[in-house]
Structures are given as structure tokens and as C-alpha cells.
Amino acid sequence: MRENGYSLILASTNNNHADERQCLEMMLNQGIKGLIVEPTKSNVYNPNLSYYSLFKQRNIPILSINAQYEELNLPYIAIDDIKSGHLATKYLIDKGHEDIALITKIDDNQGKLRMKGYFNAFENCNKVFKSEYIYTYDTESKLSVLDQFVEHVVSKQIQASAVVCYNDQIAYYIMKKLEKLGIAIPNDMSVVGEDNSVLSKLEDVDLTTTSHPQELLGEKAANWVLNTIETGKVQPSELLDTYIIERSSVK
């Protein structure tokens, strides 16, 4: 960016609509030339949508990364989340698991798409998932839902032999909690994450997960904005491919 004579402003919304609003107002006032946004709670109604519309009206290029606000037609660059959820689930089915739990985030678009991938994997194998094996959380209920899952496993309230986690952070939390309570990974419970974060590669973790080409995504996003500013033509959206990364958290 700097090479091209642009400077970067970074702002964090803390996944919170009030903070997001402040960021957007600040950026509009500072006369920014382009915006890359990672949507806040993309699957619940966002009271700030009109701000995004304002960027569009002022012809300020705006790109959404990772998640999308489905109500607006913003261009996006994102991982193929349906494929990610599908791969994680299919991998466990191929390993012979029948009872596969899912822990997913329900207030963002990515969580919904990864869940769709989970459903598709079962359907393509002509199997049926069990509703009671699906744990959904939102930003506020995250910890209580994760702890509930752990408790259900420990008390044998569910008989799952494997679990697909929304992301590596969730997988990491689950693994640590389960191990502390005497559930061996992967012998008693196989765990798959999604997004190949640093957490998946810690020495005592070694998590099977799906790839998430963050740097590529960042590079593409920056190029998208530069190209859109300089050509004056909105560049096309792009869905990035993903694949499974086999490590040792699955039996």
C-alpha cells in the first residue's frame, strides 16, 4: 500500500455495533479512499448498514472480507466456508465416525455457511446428522455453550466420537477442557478445527483443520481496493479455495 502512496487506518469493532458505528463515522469524516471491512455479527440485523450504503453512494470502494452482509450486495473476498465445513465433516465420515457433533457460531455468516457444509457432507454420504449434536453459540453465549458441550461429553449425555469446531480457537478450548477431565484426544474424541490458526500448531495440540490462506486473502483485498480506486471499476468478488490439513487430533 505504502509503495502506492496510500496509508492505512486500522480500526476494530470488537464485534459490537456501537463500536462499528464510531469507526465508520470516523472514516467517513477523514475522507478515506477505500474500505476493507470484516462484518460484525453478519447474520443478525446490523443497524449500521446505512453507513455502508453511504460509502457506496460516495463512490468509495468498499470490500467485505471473510463474512458478508447478505442484505447489501457488497463485493467480497472470502474463504469458501461451505467447502471448509464440508471438508472437515467429510474427513471424519471417511475415518468411520458416525456420531459427529458440530459447534458453530450462529450470529455470523461464516458459521452458517460452515454449518451448511456440515449438512451437505452428511447428505452427500446419504447419512443423517442428529439435531441434538449441533451446538450453536453467539458472541455472548460462547463460553456457556462450549462448557455445555464439554459437560455433555463427560456425562455421556451425547455419544459423539468426533466434533467439528467452528474454528481452531474453539477446538483448542474444547480439547484443553476435555483432556483436563480425562477425555483423551483423539482416542476418546476426535477433533477437527477450521482456519489453521497458530493455535493448531502448538506442540501439545497438533490439530487437524482446514486451510485458511489469510495472507493471500489480505494481499488480494489490498489489491482489490487499489485496483478499484485506480481503475474506477469495481473489481470482481472472489471465493478462495480451502483444503484439509491432516494432523493428529483425529483417530
Place this chain on the structure above:
Amino acid sequence: MRENGYSLILASTNNNHADERQCLEMMLNQGIKGLIVEPTKSNVYNPNLSYYSLFKQRNIPILSINAQYEELNLPYIAIDDIKSGHLATKYLIDKGHEDIALITKIDDNQGKLRMKGYFNAFENCNKVFKSEYIYTYDTESKLSVLDQFVEHVVSKQIQASAVVCYNDQIAYYIMKKLEKLGIAIPNDMSVVGEDNSVLSKLEDVDLTTTSHPQELLGEKAANWVLNTIETGKVQPSELLDTYIIERSSVK
């Protein structure tokens, strides 16, 4: 249906997941040949999705009407809800309204699509909607949100001269409340509904709304199921067109 040797079972979920589950279990146990479903709270996670998957696995034709569960790839027959929201909003813009409120349902897919249509209409006219003019409700908060809207209008907390309502029932409720409090329709407030229900045609109402070909939709849904059963081939999905019906609730 009867002509073709089939009988009809009708079940209502009261827009409630527990009731929906009971219906689905009952139908699976009775060995039904096909299912037409109007999804329950289609924009929040539905713990009964696995039941729908079970129908598919057992090769029982299943069609969703009106709303859709986006996570599953069920075939559907539905009104073009984006177009409906777009037409209702565009009609008001064309009449010269600038400050147009929206009251929409946020826990179903139709509400989200109609809102998308509202956004699109502003965008296509190169105008920006105002976040504070958008009122979203779910099944539980409906009445309190509607009353809040009425209060904001009466106390002049918002300056909207027109409102797009999720459906005619909402429009009817709003009109009656506003009129009782001295706000004249359409002189002080223009109102557009969506779905051309019986409520829109009452003598003292005469609501401008969008068409909703319910009978056609029902007929197409029945034919879809019959054809899918008899040909063994899943028939294609269909989006039905809609148009604006001008009456006298808009100035």
C-alpha cells in the same frame, strides 16, 4: 389432490420449533408421501433441520414455500420477496418521499429479503436510507416494536413521511394505531403493505400493497409434490413475480 388419490394432512407449528418437531415426527411415523413446509423462523438456527434431512434421505419429496432454510438446499416455490420490498419502497420514492421508514421481521428469511429490496430501491435511486428509520422485530418482540414505531411517529422522534411494512397485517395495525392518535393516513403518513391480504381491502383501509398470488402458489406447490412423487424426479424451484397494487394509503 383428492382426484389423484392422495389425502391431505395439515399441521401448524405456531412458528415454534417444539411444535414443528412434533409435526415432523408425526408425519414421518405416518409414512407420508410428500411434504410442503412453510419454514419456522427461517433466519434463526432451527434445531429441527435434521428432520428435513431425514425426509430427503428417505426420498420423500419435500418443498418449502414462502421462506427458505438457507442452510439446507430444499427446493422452493416462493414470491420474489426482494422484488416485493423493492417495489413497495420504489413506489414511495417515486411519489417524492425521502424519509421512508421500514418495519420488517428479522427472524425469517422473507423479512430479510424484503429488507434487501428496500436497500436496493434506495441504492438504485442513489439515495441513502437512515438506520434509525428501520424497525426490526421478531416473533416475540412484534407488538413492542410496532408500538415503539407509533410512539416515535407521534412524538416526532422520527420525521418519516412514509413507511414500508413487512406485510399487510403490520400495516393494518400501524394505520389503526396512528389514526387513533390523530395521524391521518395518507396525509400525515403514507403506508405500504406487502402481500395483498384480506386486511388491505377492508372498506376503511384500502391499503397500497404488493401482490401475493397465494392461490397460484398453493396450486403450484401441490402440483410440484404430485409431479415429484409420480415422476420420481425433483421438480425445479420457482420464484413467483409480484407487482404493486395501488390503493389510497399513499399520498
